[in-house]
Amino acid sequence: DAGITQSPRHKVTETGTPVTLRCHQTENHRYMYWYRQDPGHGLRLIHYSYGVKDTDKGEVSDGYSVSRSKTEDFLLTLESATSSQTSVYFCAITQGLAGGYEQYFGPGTRLTVT
């Protein structure tokens, strides 16, 4: 257990509304990541952070923004939700328990945009 929580766990929202998902960690990990997972696509990186106020884009960043104002929280915002953003969103951190700086995932947020 890497001490990662995500909120909310489930959300239904309407097209055009802003949505913010929260990832919270309690173990002072420097690196944090946001992925989305869709059938037929696997896990795809949206944004990641390598420290407070340090973020960068991933493979599928269009329509998403992130913020990290303190170590423990990494927020993902859908500025104007679209149906194509219906997905399961996972947050992850990096930890070197097995020597490879492997990633550990939060429980996920299932987002439905109607």
Place this chain on the structure above:
Amino acid sequence: GQNIDQPTEMTATEGAIVQINCTYQTSGFNGLFWYQQHAGEAPTFLSYNVLDGLEEKGRFSSFLSRSKGYSYLLLKELQMKDSASYLCAVRDPNGGSQGNLIFGKGTKLSVKP
């Protein structure tokens, strides 16, 4: 670009051995990872390979050949609870020691009695 291929689905029998293959094409190499993901749950870390050879961890083993761009996950003494998706991932070769992971689409394993 980076590309990872693994079979979409596999079926095996309880008590048997199954091998899940993964091939990758990347501009460099900085580590390969296997994850298990049960339906409706988050991926959980299984194994990490950075050097050629076999890493064994209980019923699970992972093999890497860097020259062939090839890895496999071997599951022995299959149990019903091993029914899950298995994700192969490589670290972005340009990302450093804590760089991003690039995931394959996963192999859904069904274990039959």
